[in-house]
Amino acid sequence: MKKSVSTILLMLILCTIGSAQNFIYKGNNQYQATNSWSFELNGHYWTGDPEFTIAKQPNGGYLMISIDVPFKSNYIGGTVTVFLSDGTIITCTDKGIKDHVNNKSIALYSFTKAEIERLKSNRITRIRFSIKGGxxxxxxxxxxNRRMTYAYYDSDSKSYYETDIAVSELFE
Known part of the structure; x- marks a missing residue:
């Protein structure tokens, strides 16, 4: 039972150290990942914006979603829809892989190899998700997929995250 619980207890994001490698954890397994992207939340919630990370695993990839929640009983759950720049969507079903760490609800969703190929050639424009238990x-x-830019300092920066490039680099 204890081993089962530790397998369900999931990932912590490592701070970027030295080699700029990012990882997520699922149980005792470590997966190489992109940087986290803080997308702008539409609507109002108790806390800030959600963060999204994509990780590489042998059969495809993972989408990790995390957001600060006011109570431990609040959690990310249900179907997640990922909208792509070509107008298509990827639907991720809830497999119940979730955790609560440092006042954050964290959930993990799977991508197939074919879905990863789509993510490599199309930028994520929006993600739809649910918070339950409140x-x-x-x-x-x-x-x-909007990020804050400061025109004076970031004149070369885009107002969005280039998720397609990050996923392509991760899956080289």
């Missing part, structure tokens, strides 16, 4: 019941949100 006083409001299930709340569903979308988060747009």
């Amino acid at each position: 006083m409001e019941g299930t709340e569903t949100f979308t988060a747009d």
Whole structure:
């Protein structure tokens, strides 16, 4: 039972150390990952914006979603929809892989190899996800791929994360 619980207990994001490698953890397994992207939440929630990370695994990849939650009973759950720049979507079903660490709800969703190929050639524009267990019941949100830029300092920066490039580099 203890081993089963530790397998379900999932990932912590390692701080970027020296080699700039990012990882997520699922149980005792470590997976190489992209940097985290803080997408802009549409609507209002108790806390800040969600973060998204994609990790490489032998049969495809993982999408890790994390967001600060006010209570341990709040968690990310249900179907997640990933909207791509070519107008298509990827639907991820909830496999119940979740954790609560440092006041954050963290959930892990799987991508197939074919879905990873689509992510390599199309930027993520929006992600739809739900937070369950709160006083409001299930709340569903979308988060747009927008990042804060400062025109004076970031004149060469884009106002969005180049997720397609990051996924392509991860899966080289």
